[in-house]
Each structure stands twice: as structure tokens, then as C-alpha cells.
Amino acid sequence: MKNFDVYELDIPSKKENLLKSVLNQKVKQMIRYGLDPKENFSQEYELEDRMAFSLSESALVIEFENGTSLGFSSDEERYSVITWAERYMGQDRPIYGLLKDDKDLFPIMANDKKYSTEFFASIINQTLVRYEIIKFEVPDEGLPHHIFSPRLHYLPREVGLLLIFSNKSQMIVSHGLTYEEGGNFSVGSFTVLEWSQVDKDIYPYLYKTSRFW
Numbered sequence: 001m002k003n004f005d006v007y008e009l010d011i012p013s014k015k016e017n018l019l020k021s022v023l024n025q026k027v028k029q030m031i032r033y034g035l036d037p038k039e040n041f042s043q044e045y046e047l048e049d050r051m052a053f054s055l056s057e058s059a060l061v062i063e064f065e066n067g068t069s070l071g072f073s074s075d076e077e078r079y080s081v082i083t084w085a086e087r088y089m090g091q092d093r094p095i096y097g098l099l100k101d102d103k104d105l106f107p108i109m110a111n112d113k114k115y116s117t118e119f120f121a122s123i124i125n126q127t128l129v130r131y132e133i134i135k136f137e138v139p140d141e142g143l144p145h146h147i148f149s150p151r152l153h154y155l156p157r158e159v160g161l162l163l164i165f166s167n168k169s170q171m172i173v174s175h176g177l178t179y180e181e182g183g184n185f186s187v188g189s190f191t192v193l194e195w196s197q198v199d200k201d202i203y204p205y206l207y208k209t210s211r212f213w
Helices: 003-007 016-020 038-045 049-055 150-154
Strands: 027-034 060-064 069-075 080-088 106-109 128-136 160-165 170-175 190-193 206-208
Touching: 003 080, 016 080, 027 049, 038 049, 049 106, 049 190, 069 170, 069 190, 080 160, 080 170
Parallel strands: none
Antiparallel strands: 027 060, 027 106, 060 069, 069 080, 128 160, 128 206, 160 170, 170 190
């Protein structure tokens, strides 16, 4: 794997070497980025302040103890989560710049006592022990109307990356898994979730790609 390749955005199955490089590594911090200051979240979306880390409309960065930092977001054109290295083997992401230096983004720490939850805070200092790629299975019929599109058959559909930690926490980096009728829950297509937050209409169509399912 060429070092430059790790900085390119791609779906999780194309980034397995990068993901494996942070297995058995402790999480130093998780940073969610919003398009507006976190103080505006509740008024803007009519949701509780504590949901800002989970549902804000931009990327996530996870910093690991070995110095690697991974970025996560999603891509509607691929109907998938995407990932890349913000920092790898002591080198910051070249050319594109770092999320932390983007003046149009506003950070929220996972252990923020007001704008995050105890669940996300509890992952700090835990070790990533496993990951699973979650795909969306397109059924012949019965698909929830809000995500129906014939084009889904031809897309990667890696809608979730499940991260499992040493304290048994399971966090889902997800694309499009939080819809509720009327838009009362989902803010953007990219969300960072607990299992309880996954849209119950979509859940039956999800499956993990590995033997651990």
C-alpha cells in the first residue's frame, strides 16, 4: 500500500489495511465536526444539545495512540461510509489539508459534557478490538419508501462501519441509518450512532460482511 493512498477517500472495504493499522490501538480522542457552532445545534435542528456529537452535519476524526488519525464521512453517490487517514505514520494528510484546520468547521469532542453523551465519552481511552463492515441488502420488495431507488443495486452500499471496543461498546459510523418519518430525528446522511439509534425500518435490511455476523 502506497502511503499516499491512505489519504484518499474510499469505502471501508477498500481501506482494510488502513483500518487494520489501528486495531489494538487505544482511542485518544474522537472529534465530530459541525457546519455551525455546537451552541446553535439545538435551535437549528430542534434536538437536544447532547445529540450534537452524534448527528452534526460533517465528518468524524478518531485519534489513536499510535499517532494515526482516521477521518470518516459518507458519500451519497456510493451510498456508503467513506474513510481516509488524516494522519498516518507521522505525516499529516498532504495537499487536501486537515479537518482541524478548516475554519468553516466547528469541532465537538466526544467527552463534551453538554454536546455529547456518556456513551461516546466512555470510548475515550478504550482499545479498538474489532471492526465490521455493514452493508445494505436491497430486497425485491418491501423497501422503506424513503430510501427506495433502483440504482442502489449498483452501488457499494457499505452503510455502516461497526467499531467494537475493549469495554464492549459498539459504535456505528453510518450513512443514512437514522431516518424517521417527518425528519424528526435524522439531521444529515452521515451519523455516528449507538445501535439503539438505527432506524428500525432499515435494520432488517442490514448485514455484516464478515464471519462474525
